[in-house]
Amino acid sequence: MSDRILVKGARLLGGAAADLLLADGVIAEVGTSGGLSDAGARVVDADGLVALPGLVDLHTHLREPGREDAETIRTGSQAAAVGGFTAVLAMANTSPVTDTAEAAERVHDLGRAAGLVDVQPVGAVTRGLGGEELAELGLMHRSRARVRVFSDDGRCVADARVMRRALEYVKAFGGVVSQHAQDPALAGPTACCHEGEVSGRLGLPGWPGVAEEVVVARDVMLARHTGSRVHVAHASTAGTVEVLRWAKAQAARDGSWSVTAEVTPHHLLLTTDLLGSENGGYDPTFKVNPPLRPQEDVDAVRAALADGTIDAVATDHAPHARHDKEHAFVDAAFGMLGLETALPVVATVMVESGLLDWAGVARVMSSTPAAIAGLEGQGRPLEAGQPANLVLVDPAATLTVDRDRSVSLSRNNPWHGRTLGATVAATFLRGVPTVLDGVLA
Numbered sequence: 509m510s511d512r513i514l515v516k517g518a519r520l521l522g523g524a525a526a527d528l529l530l531a532d533g534v535i536a537e538v539g540t541s542g543g544l545s546d547a548g549a550r551v552v553d554a555d556g557l558v559a560l561p562g563l564v565d566l567h568t569h570l571r572e573p574g575r576e577d578a579e580t581i582r583t584g585s586q587a588a589a590v591g592g593f594t595a596v597l598a599m600a601n602t603s604p605v606t607d608t609a610e611a612a613e614r615v616h617d618l619g620r621a622a623g624l625v626d627v628q629p630v631g632a633v634t635r636g637l638g639g640e641e642l643a644e645l646g647l648m649h650r651s652r653a654r655v656r657v658f659s660d661d662g663r664c665v666a667d668a669r670v671m672r673r674a675l676e677y678v679k680a681f682g683g684v685v686s687q688h689a690q691d692p693a694l695a696g697p698t699a700c701c702h703e704g705e706v707s708g709r710l711g712l713p714g715w716p717g718v719a720e721e722v723v724v725a726r727d728v729m730l731a732r733h734t735g736s737r738v739h740v741a742h743a744s745t746a747g748t749v750e751v752l753r754w755a756k757a758q759a760a761r762d763g764s765w766s767v768t769a770e771v772t773p774h775h776l777l778l779t780t781d782l783l784g785s786e787n788g789g790y791d792p793t794f795k796v797n798p799p800l801r802p803q804e805d806v807d808a809v810r811a812a813l814a815d816g817t818i819d820a821v822a823t824d825h826a827p828h829a830r831h832d833k834e835h836a837f838v839d840a841a842f843g844m845l846g847l848e849t850a851l852p853v854v855a856t857v858m859v860e861s862g863l864l865d866w867a868g869v870a871r872v873m874s875s876t877p878a879a880i881a882g883l884e885g886q887g888r889p890l891e892a893g894q895p896a897n898l899v900l901v902d903p904a905a906t907l908t909v910d911r912d913r914s915v916s917l918s919r920n921n922p923w924h925g926r927t928l929g930a931t932v933a934a935t936f937l938r939g940v941p942t943v944l945d946g947v948l949a
């Protein structure tokens with residue numbers, strides 16, 4: 509196969525059509541549509557397709573090492589590529605936990621060996637996710653894996669003193685702490701869905717939105733105090749949006765610290781009503797942490813993503829084996845798949861509604877997450893000389909999700925049976941197609 513690819517007639521960020529010549533891992537030339545010669549190049553017809561920089565996911569659970577029955581770095585990379593991603597940040601809640609330089613390098617190297625997306629390990633904030641003692645933050649950063657994002661995701665760094673120290677530590681090398689904001693006392697040990705009318709009706713222990721909001725409020729004050737960077741993982745409530753709006757205004761004025769935030773596709777579209785009996789009732793497919801919230805919260809996070817209060821979309825792709833998910837609701841594992849469907853969900857919720865255009869999608873799913881994670885070769889403009897990491901999207905096609913057609917190892921897919929707007933036609937990692945015609949190349 510020729511290693512030169514001519515992408516013909518793609519609409520760059522949804523704007524004017526252009527030709528892109530990919531060679532030696534970079535975008536070698538950009539020309540007007542029909543303007544570049546295909547001599548010696550393999551041609552990819554992109555007529556009617558939108559070209560975006562390759563998507564970057566700040567929040568993926570790849571399960572390797574430890575739970576290779578649910579996902580591996582290879583199968584998770586496949587799901588990412590099919591979803592249009594060229595980089596994913598792999599969360600640290602594996603077994604063993606990614607809390608040492610060696611563990612981070614192993615994840616990094618397995619990602620490179622799979623070769624489908626850049627797998628960037630997230631380091632744990634605390635040893636063993638125990639919440640007490642800082643992990644080897646500096647050593648992970650200085651390792652071959654160059655860890656810059658740290659998170660105990662799945663658990664909150666609940667101790668304010670530990671969070672303060674982590675923020676101080678990562679500041680030295682420009683790192684960021686991604687917080688799973690969930691006050692454990694307020695949410696309670698058995699909470700399994702949003703606390704509200706539905707949880708009351710179903711008799712399920714609820715986790716109130718305020719358990720997220722108090723931690724976000726505390727952490728922005730700690731970021732301000734330490735002059736450091738905090739990132740709010742999976743923001744899910746209107747109250748969190750209010751705190752973020754205030755905090756971002758303060759940070760912009762001060763210039764010495766920052767707060768960023770992500771929202772998941774499922775919190776942009778699904779609501780807690782899915783747990784009710786009118787929707788089958790108690791379906792653990794919809795059990796996730798933080799929980800699906802009411803429509804008011806969904807409306808608030810959508811508006812916040814549109815106006816920049818929430819910076820990025822991140823999947824929280826959380827594959828689970830059947831024997832962990834197919835239980836009574838209270839006992840089932842938290843989490844749902846997200847990599848293959850993220851872009852179609854964002855197209856449905858944000859683009860079809862006019863809340864974002866395709867340039868906006870590139871911002872929230874590629875350039876901003878790449879900047880937050882410090883991934884220099886990702887999220888770059890579609891210009892000559894830039895790394896050829898890109899995705900071609902068919903904005904006119906629809907995707908009817910079939911959980912059994914997933915390339916993930918797991919089947920906990922909350923989108924099964926739904927029809928979503930837009931599909932991923934092709935993905936290129938440094939000029940090499942990982943997906944063509946919607947399937948793994």
Ligand SMILES: O=C1C[C@@H](C(=O)O)NC(=O)N1
Binds near residue numbers: 661662663688797827
């Ligand atoms: O924070 C988390 C962790 C994740 C997992 O399964 O690891 N699943 C979730 O639903 N939320």
